[in-house]
Amino acid sequence: MEGASVNSYDVVVIGAGVIGSSVAFHLAKFGAKSVLVLDRGNIGAGTTSQSSGILRTHYSVRENVELARQSWAVFNDFARYLGDEEASCGLVKCGYMIVSPEGDKLEPLRASLKQQQDQGIPLELLDRKQAKELLPIAQFEDAALIGYEPEAGFADAYLVATSFARAARRGGVTIRENAEVHKVLIENGKVVGVSTSIGDFATPMVISTQNIWTPELAGWTGRSLPVVPERHAVLALECNEAKYTYSMPVFKDLGSPGMLYCRSYGGSQMLVSEGIVGEKLQTAEIEQGDIPMDYIVEVGAQVAERFPNYETAGIASSWTGVYDVTPDWNPVLGKLSGIEGLVVGYGFSGHGFKLSPTVGRVLAQEALGLPTDVSLQPYAIERFETGDLLTGKYGLGAVS
Ligand SMILES: Cc1cc2nc3c(=O)[nH]c(=O)nc-3n(C[C@H](O)[C@H](O)[C@H](O)COP(=O)(O)OP(=O)(O)OC[C@H]3O[C@@H](n4cnc5c(N)ncnc54)[C@H](O)[C@@H]3O)c2cc1C
8 A cells, every 4th residue: 555646645634623634734734745734624713713812831740841841842932843934923022911819829839830940941030019010900909929920921823833834745745625534544563554535545643632632543543532522612791991902911800700711802902711621512513502692691790800891891792712621631642552553642731722823733743654753652541540630739620
């Protein structure tokens, strides 16, 4: 099944979200000669298009800090990294502020900030006055600890996916949209190809970046690949009295019941969402869900606690998006043991965009048999059997 046939590729990538597109770009960057990417929809149109786009290195899991730090360097120098001076990821470098009051989040925050500093992340501890100068629309009366990361902000996940895909194509990668993979073909424990809606392709290496659709891969391989689709709501609030401008940092409020995250949404709007468990779905689907008025009122009240002028804010728009949540809210990255030629990258649990450049890079390295820039061992699927979960200082849950 080898050779130069158009039906034969060195590597096939399933999924062209921000992760699959990044993998494709990096495969080309590392010199892979024949790469095929298949997506049943369009590039970036899966869960990537629903992302809030926040970029920061604040994590309590040390390994995530490293993935995020290396990824930030890419976002911060995107055009050069892609070799296209016109490429943009829509980066707004406004910084990231995280606040905890007295209580159970205080010590985990302190320990996480200390760990970040030990890892060499530029980080400042602010007093309330300094915080107010950076984010004048908020009040900080309850704040016991305030961390500020100047090298952070937000970008556009859809733009990043399409930019990686375009650069991958320039590097010789074939990307086929509206092409659904029906099965990974495995013979004697080795990947030999994929069966798809546009025909069969021979390949010795498949990289699955299927996000909430990873259970399909579990079915094809008979392997347990735990992941739950979880729907989350995002609101854009409008408040002319207290505009959330691009110069104001992304804000994480560990003191609010929903552990809100907020950022500017341009104009006079604030993007806000809860950082807690969402609505578990029975099936993998990304159709828009209902956002009950009670929920909007409840989130609005939490926002108004921190941003007093938002008491009278209106709702400008809203949408829902789906996370691919694993048992420890961290991704699975690497080979699936026992099946030669299969690499997976899924389970980003609501925080995969900020990791996508480095995740794409290390998955490409893993598939090509190169040393990975960051060890994939902590992200191995086996951890769900051994119980050696990737849990940080905040404990098991939505804050990693
Ligand atoms: C509401 C929301 C807010 C978020 N906010 C942030 C944030 O602020 N910061 C951050 O870092 N992250 C955030 N995330 C997470 C981040 O956006 C995701 O982790 C990331 O976009 C996932 O990319 P992906 O490539 O894994 O998945 P997707 O974009 O879903 O791509 C998977 C692709 O696989 C394709 N596919 C699946 N099965 C098949 C098949 N059998 N055949 C062909 N194609 C197939 C699908 O069509 C899809 O295009 C957020 C996510 C959501 C939903």
